Amino acid sequence: MTETLTITRPDDWHVHLRDGEMLQAVARYTARQFTRAIVMPNLTPPVTTSAMAAAYRERILAALDEGQDFTPLMTCYLTDNADPDDMAHGFEAGIYTAAKLYPAGATTNSDSGVTDVANIKGALARMADIGMPLLVHGEVTDAEIDIFDREKVFIERILQPLIEELPHLRVVFEHITTENAVGFVKSAGPNVAATITAHHLHINRNAMFEGGIRPHAYCLPIAKREHHRQALRKAATSGSPKFFLGTDSAPHEVEAKESACGCAGIFSAPHALESYLKVFEEEDAIDKFEGFASFHGPDFYRLPRNSDTITLTRKPNQVVEGLAAAGTVVVPFHAGDTINWEFAA
Numbered sequence: 300m301t302e303t304l305t306i307t308r309p310d311d312w313h314v315h316l317r318d319g320e321m322l323q324a325v326a327r328y329t330a331r332q333f334t335r336a337i338v339m340p341n342l343t344p345p346v347t348t349s350a351m352a353a354a355y356r357e358r359i360l361a362a363l364d365e366g367q368d369f370t371p372l373m374t375c376y377l378t379d380n381a382d383p384d385d386m387a388h389g390f391e392a393g394i395y396t397a398a399k400l401y402p403a404g405a406t407t408n409s410d411s412g413v414t415d416v417a418n419i420k421g422a423l424a425r426m427a428d429i430g431m432p433l434l435v436h437g438e439v440t441d442a443e444i445d446i447f448d449r450e451k452v453f454i455e456r457i458l459q460p461l462i463e464e465l466p467h468l469r470v471v472f473e474h475i476t477t478e479n480a481v482g483f484v485k486s487a488g489p490n491v492a493a494t495i496t497a498h499h500l501h502i503n504r505n506a507m508f509e510g511g512i513r514p515h516a517y518c519l520p521i522a523k524r525e526h527h528r529q530a531l532r533k534a535a536t537s538g539s540p541k542f543f544l545g546t547d548s549a550p551h552e553v554e555a556k557e558s559a560c561g562c563a564g565i566f567s568a569p570h571a572l573e574s575y576l577k578v579f580e581e582e583d584a585i586d587k588f589e590g591f592a593s594f595h596g597p598d599f600y601r602l603p604r605n606s607d608t609i610t611l612t613r614k615p616n617q618v619v620e621g622l623a624a625a626g627t628v629v630v631p632f633h634a635g636d637t638i639n640w641e642f643a644a
């Protein structure tokens with residue numbers, strides 16, 4: 300049995316670091332485990348210009364602990380009024396690594412998102428030309444589509460036609476949750492990849508209703524049926540370069556989660572690697588972990604792989620019930636549970 304595992308230091312290809320006091324509290328957890336992270340732009344107001352992204356990057360760097368070596372990779376929040384010139388300038392100047400498509404109303408702080416992909420065709424064509432990746436929150440927002448079907452319908456109505464129209468567009472289908480998404484990504488060209496969260500590998504939709512309503516298991520896209528979770532586990536551990544690590548760690552204050560209208564998001568940053576590794580161990584695929592966590596992401600983004608290493612040790616690791624943040628508490632994924640791996644810097 301593997302007792303310690305040393306791998307190339309991983310990156311997180313999808314994370315919410317927030318801003319202000321929450322940023323001050325949570326940035327350190329991501330910087331502790333990862334060298335780089337794709338930082339989501341869904342702040343209020345959203346990060347829609349390269350100047351805003353450059354300023355946000357500075358705030359992130361200022362929030363790190365002494366001695367932490369971490370590179371935030373910034374993203375542009377696309378709106379109906381996206382400015383292709385500023386976006387392309389930001390990409391070419393190294394301020395932006397990618398741009399993010401939030402269908403308006405699909406998730407947290409997506410109200411300024413895109414109401415119809417037709418409105419951003421100019422920006423998308425420009426991205427295809429310059430090789431700038433498009434990151435997608437892939438859910439339709441139509442109230443008549445069942446919440447558990449929104450990802451599948453997004454593929455049929457939006458993503459498949461988009462890729463047919465712009466076959467060279469580089470696309471990361473973020474936080475996939477269905478076997479439909481796994482199948483779509485596998486059958487698409489090498490310019491289409493996906494991130495998979497730790498929580499969607501661990502929980503199915505029953506977790507939200509286990510003995511009562513469980514707001515800390517609520518995230519978007521919502522967890523699906525067990526056969527979808529099994530398909531995600533198979534994809535993540537398959538060794539395919541199309542699937543890579545993106546935690547979607549999304550902290551909300553405990554009061555905003557434990558509420559009559561609780562926010563979507565699971566805060567997985569503190570023990571992200573341990574959580575993923577547990578899945579790879581259960582799937583008897585520890586040998587595939589380094590590719591998923593450390594190689595497939597930079598290869599897709601055309602960035603160098605990291606050169607330093609990290610070590611995880613097999614030992615009981617008790618996860619705390621809550622962490623202090625922004626004058627209150629955030630509840631981490633696996634709160635109160637014991638995971639059998641521990642990350643050591």
Ligand SMILES: NC(=O)N[C@@H](CC(=O)O)C(=O)O
Pocket residue numbers: 315341406407436517518519520547549550563564565
């Ligand atoms: N995943 C979530 O449930 N929430 C994210 C938004 C997102 O990634 O869709 C957040 O910003 O809180």
Ligand SMILES: [Zn+2]
Pocket residue numbers: 406436473474519520
């Ligand atoms: Zn999302």
Ligand SMILES: [Zn+2]
Pocket residue numbers: 313314315339547549
């Ligand atoms: Zn997210």
